[in-house]
Amino acid sequence: FPSFPAESQGQTNPIFKDYLPGSSDLPEQNKPVEPTSLWKQTSHAHNLPPGLEYLSQLDRIIIHQQVDLLEAILGTETSSKYEIKNHLGQRVYFAVEENDCFDRNLCSPIRSFTIRIADNMGREVITVNRPLRCNSCWFPCFLQELEVQSPPGTIAGYVVQNWDPFLPKFTIQNESKEDVLKIIGPYATCGCFEDVDFEVKALNEMSTIGKISKYWSGFVNNVFTNTANFGIQVPVDLDVRIKAVMIGACFLIDLMFFENSLDGL
Numbered sequence: 001f002p003s004f005p006a007e008s009q010g011q012t013n014p015i016f017k018d019y020l021p022g023s024s025d026l027p028e029q030n031k032p033v034e035p036t037s038l039w040k041q042t043s044h045a046h047n048l049p050p051g052l053e054y055l056s057q058l059d060r061i062i063i064h065q066q067v068d069l070l071e072a073i074l075g076t077e078t079s080s081k082y083e084i085k086n087h088l089g090q091r092v093y094f095a096v097e098e099n100d101c102f103d104r105n106l107c108s109p110i111r112s113f114t115i116r117i118a119d120n121m122g123r124e125v126i127t128v129n130r131p132l133r134c135n136s137c138w139f140p141c142f143l144q145e146l147e148v149q150s151p152p153g154t155i156a157g158y159v160v161q162n163w164d165p166f167l168p169k170f171t172i173q174n175e176s177k178e179d180v181l182k183i184i185g186p187y188a189t190c191g192c193f194e195d196v197d198f199e200v201k202a203l204n205e206m207s208t209i210g211k212i213s214k215y216w217s218g219f220v221n222n223v224f225t226n227t228a229n230f231g232i233q234v235p236v237d238l239d240v241r242i243k244a245v246m247i248g249a250c251f252l253i254d255l256m257f258f259e260n261s262l263d264g265l
Helices: 054-057 069-074 101-106 217-223 242-256
Strands: 060-065 083-087 091-098 113-119 124-130 143-151 155-162 169-174 180-186 198-201 208-213 229-233
Touching: 054 217, 054 242, 060 242, 069 169, 113 229, 113 242, 124 242, 143 242, 169 242, 198 242, 208 242
Parallel strands: none
Antiparallel strands: 060 083, 060 229, 083 091, 091 113, 113 124, 124 143, 143 155, 155 169, 169 180, 180 198, 198 208, 208 229
């Protein structure tokens, strides 16, 4: 009997095994395809970190910073508070920044902080730690690094700033400090009357699988307050631990590029 190619017998051609979502083009025969096993969800629901089960269902996350009237009137920095919502606007988590008055007002954009994220039952499910580090391309050995824990005390991953003379670049790492994804921002982060997008890319920086967006929220709000609205779009099958790290990355991007009142106009 004649022999048939493996793909005609129901077997999957390895060319398409690791095809990334978000691209309309099929990978070429001679083009290396980057594995997605580092960022795809592999754990069953009962093995997920407690409190992150709902994240496994989301491909869009909205982060809304609450307005602080004292900060708006007096111009002083107060502890930031955020609501983390699904695409329908329903609150999923609540986040509170912890640090002292000295850090907030003297070291504002580069300040160290701990952000504690709790679910609607008040149970802390994610902890984000940022040490005091440099925020300048002239000091490439001491750039930003952020640690995300979920549950608190257990490392979920890291956000590491990469040196680049022109673009904001970050690497998302898993709990073993293995590179998983890249985040690349625009040349200019002061989007005039429009959203500012930071693209989430595969490690080869060719395939875009999502984005973190700073939403334009109006002239008055952006000039007279520091409040920010962000959106995170990622594949629904992204590992929930990496989704938690992406939330941490959003906080870091906010502090680095949009903390000052006139940023983001």
